Amino acid sequence: MDEFLTDESTYRVRLPIFEGPLDLLLYLVKKNEYDIFDIPIAEITRQYMDHIEIMKVLNLDIAGEYLVMAATLAHIKSRMLLPPDRAEDQEQEELDPRMELALKLAEYERFKDAARQLDEFDILLRDVFLRGGRMVLETEDEKLTDLTLFELVAALQKVLLAAPKETIHQISIGELTIQERMVELSQMILERGEMVFEDLFLEEPSRMAIVLTFLALLELIKDRVVRIYQAQPFGTIRLFRAVTEDA
Amino acid sequence: MPDAVEKEKLIGIIEALIFASEKPLTEDEIKRIVPDVSPREIRGALSDLRKIYDESSGGIFVVEVAGGYQFRTRSEFSEYIKLMLEEKPKRLSRAALETLAIIAYRQPVVRSDIERIRGVDSGGVVKILLERNLIRILGKKDVPGKPLLYGTTKDFLETFGLKDLKSLPTIREMGALFSEGDIEEQKTLFTTNDKNKT
Amino acid sequence: MPDAVEKEKLIGIIEALIFASEKPLTEDEIKRIVPDVSPREIRGALSDLRKIYDESSGGIFVVEVAGGYQFRTRSEFSEYIKLMLEEKPKRLSRAALETLAIIAYRQPVVRSDIERIRGVDSGGVVKILLERNLIRILGKKDVPGKPLLYGTTKDFLETFGLKDLKSLPTIREMGALFSEGDIEEQKTLFTTNDKNKT
Numbered sequence: 001m002d003e004f005l006t007d008e009s010t011y012r013v014r015l016p017i018f019e020g021p022l023d024l025l026l027y028l029v030k031k032n033e034y035d036i037f038d039i040p041i042a043e044i045t046r047q048y049m050d051h052i053e054i055m056k057v058l059n060l061d062i063a064g065e066y067l068v069m070a071a072t073l074a075h076i077k078s079r080m081l082l083p084p085d086r087a088e089d090q091e092q093e094e095l096d097p098r099m100e101l102a103l104k105l106a107e108y109e110r111f112k113d114a115a116r117q118l119d120e121f122d123i124l125l126r127d128v129f130l131r132g133g134r135m136v137l138e139t140e141d142e143k144l145t146d147l148t149l150f151e152l153v154a155a156l157q158k159v160l161l162a163a164p165k166e167t168i169h170q171i172s173i174g175e176l177t178i179q180e181r182m183v184e185l186s187q188m189i190l191e192r193g194e195m196v197f198e199d200l201f202l203e204e205p206s207r208m209a210i211v212l213t214f215l216a217l218l219e220l221i222k223d224r225v226v227r228i229y230q231a232q233p234f235g236t237i238r239l240f241r242a243v244t245e246d247a
Numbered sequence: 248m249p250d251a252v253e254k255e256k257l258i259g260i261i262e263a264l265i266f267a268s269e270k271p272l273t274e275d276e277i278k279r280i281v282p283d284v285s286p287r288e289i290r291g292a293l294s295d296l297r298k299i300y301d302e303s304s305g306g307i308f309v310v311e312v313a314g315g316y317q318f319r320t321r322s323e324f325s326e327y328i329k330l331m332l333e334e335k336p337k338r339l340s341r342a343a344l345e346t347l348a349i350i351a352y353r354q355p356v357v358r359s360d361i362e363r364i365r366g367v368d369s370g371g372v373v374k375i376l377l378e379r380n381l382i383r384i385l386g387k388k389d390v391p392g393k394p395l396l397y398g399t400t401k402d403f404l405e406t407f408g409l410k411d412l413k414s415l416p417t418i419r420e421m422g423a424l425f426s427e428g429d430i431e432e433q434k435t436l437f438t439t440n441d442k443n444k445t
Numbered sequence: 446m447p448d449a450v451e452k453e454k455l456i457g458i459i460e461a462l463i464f465a466s467e468k469p470l471t472e473d474e475i476k477r478i479v480p481d482v483s484p485r486e487i488r489g490a491l492s493d494l495r496k497i498y499d500e501s502s503g504g505i506f507v508v509e510v511a512g513g514y515q516f517r518t519r520s521e522f523s524e525y526i527k528l529m530l531e532e533k534p535k536r537l538s539r540a541a542l543e544t545l546a547i548i549a550y551r552q553p554v555v556r557s558d559i560e561r562i563r564g565v566d567s568g569g570v571v572k573i574l575l576e577r578n579l580i581r582i583l584g585k586k587d588v589p590g591k592p593l594l595y596g597t598t599k600d601f602l603e604t605f606g607l608k609d610l611k612s613l614p615t616i617r618e619m620g621a622l623f624s625e626g627d628i629e630e631q632k633t634l635f636t637t638n639d640k641n642k643t
Contacts, residue, residue, distance in 0.1 A: 019342050020367030065367050107364055114352060114418045115344035124406045125337055127322040128310075129465040131266065132332075133515060227569050242568070260525050262504025263518035267526045280528045303497075306460030320461040327458050328465045330478045386612040 021069035022108040024051055029105065036109070037102045041080055045073040076101060156214050181216035186225050190241050197228070197237035252284055257292045258299075261316075265296075271315025271405065313404035314411060337379075346372045347381060347403070351415055354398035355385045361397075373397065381406060450482055455490045456497075459514075463494075469513025544570040545579055545601070549613060552596035553583045559595075571595065579604065 018024040028047050029036055052070060055062050079097040096102075122128045189195050200213055217239075220226040227240045252260070260281060265272045277289050284292075293309075293316060300308040310319050320328055339347070346369050349361050361369045376382040380402045387393040399412070409415065450458070458479060463470045475487050482490075491507075491514060498506040508517050518526055544567050547559050559567045574580040578600045585591040602609065 022366035111348045114348035117416045121407045122322045127325045128319040132465040132467040259504040263522040306457040324461040
């Protein structure tokens with residue numbers, strides 16, 4: 001059976017064959033080649049109840065709707081047995097007690113047919129497929145999306161990988177603090193208005209300096225001095241001067 | 248922008264654009280990108296392009312869907328593509344198709360109407376259809392309880408390869424079946440249909 | 446799987462596979478999917494397919510790249526494709542949708558409230574939403590610091606196809622519709638609407 005059946009079975013186990021009481025009734029009508037608008041109600045009620053019994057024997061959870069329909073059928077059957085009310089008959093023709101159910105069945109059948117027709121279409125990802133690959137075009141897509149810290153760290157790793165493993169001379173934290181680097185960075189970005197992430201590390205051959213710059217950048221983002229954006233996943237990360245809301 | 252675009256080139260441009268577009272490419276979009284050609288020329292080029300692919304009967308073809316044009320693989324090759332993609336095709340259950348059909352033909356429609364027609368609780372199916380973006384919430388019905396109104400999405404058209412909602416197959420009309428002995432049920436049916444037309 | 450595959454059909458299969466493949470399609474992969482053909486037949490079909498596209502000199506062609514085969518648009522049309530990609534309406538990020546949902550339901554709302562709900566800084570997203578005219582500043586809250594109050598705009602209603610703010614599904618309705626009663630569902634909803642609009 002398909003995925004939806006299992007999805008739905010979380011709140012109800014349903015008969016695998018029938019979608020509900022109307023579906024079961026329609027099946028019985030078709031099987032017996034009855035006219036929807038002239039159903040022998042006693043016979044169909046008997047067959048309907050037989051199916052309910054089978055469902056019970058199979059230990060299937062019978063949805064409430066099936067039992068409601070059973071009661072409806074029994075009610076229609078009893079009304080069919082009543083002698084026609086003469087007095088009312090004179091004023092207007094009494095409705096066939098089966099009419100409401102017949103209309104329901106007819107309408108359900110329409111949509112069942114419509115569903116069948118839909119199923120015969122060439123359905124996307126079942127019968128037909130779209131271009132699978134990403135568009136390859138050497139163009140700078142400027143569609144900017146927000147950046148997560150994860151992506152920023154991934155970018156840092158890229159920079160670190162490109163940096164020399166052994167640094168000639170280490171800069172100790174004492175020589176250049178995060179605070180100082182923050183001031184430098186914010187000035188740089190404020191001046192230019194926009195910068196590419198990698199450009200921050202052009203003059204930073206040492207790994208320690210790279211990390212320092214990165215931490216300073218994080219502080220600036222937190223303080224909302226700088227905004228970072230990325231046009232596409234793993235694309236160029238751009239830094240912008242943050243504009244205050246009140247401006 | 249080139250001043251004049253010959254037909255051959257226009258077909259090439261449109262072919263490239265349809266291929267590159269993430270969504271079905273509309274004639275309006277083509278017009279915006281190639282402003283120096285008339286809508287008639289665009290339609291002519293589109294028709295030629297479709298003919299080229301139809302006549303070659305290769306692996307892909309151009310289809311008019313959801314108000315635009317799109318490349319798709321031909322359905323006869325689906326088994327091979329499924330082998331390549333190694334993912335189970337997303338099938339729609341009968342319950343989902345039934346519910347989708349009701350929403351497609353009756354939109355905007357509330358859940359209780361769907362359940363009246365199907366005769367069973369349809370909350371779970373509606374949720375799945377929402378998650379798969381085949382239907383969407385259109386708003387609320389202005390009746391007590393303010394139930395949500397559902398309709399189909401553009402993804403629905405794309406999934407079934409439909410140009411627009413008008414291309415849905417016609418379903419049998421109920422009108423002929425009605426006698427004069429009107430009951431509540433029939434009234435409901437007609438009101439729903441009428442609303443659909445407005 | 447069919448026993449014998451004629452050349453015409455093999456070309457069609459390969460064309461469909463290259464088109465639908467996420468990565469450049471290798472000869473080995475084709476061999477795996479269509480095992481009853483020889484590597485020579487595959488190479489022959491690939492060569493024929495490339496020739497077909499080269500001779501038609503249309504908008505797309507087959508290129509051998511990274512050990513496999515791929516469709517690409519011809520470079521002479523790249524300016525048009527760039528135009529198309531540029532004009533494509535920008536989609537809202539998940540963060541933006543989340544923030545928008547909070548503002549829609551909680552308006553008038555200050556930024557600190559949004560951040561308390563989302564648990565992350567939302568300054569950048571608020572700015573994007575302002576720029577795209579989906580939200581607006583309603584005024585200042587009369588508390589120390591006088592933070593700005595945000596609310597949704599008419600464009601917001603239009604973008605999401607809502608008649609008025611009252612047509613927004615209530616949080617409780619969303620809870621009834623979806624299993625987990627939190628902001629996740631609203632996100633789904635907004636994404637659904639958004640996708641449909643573009």
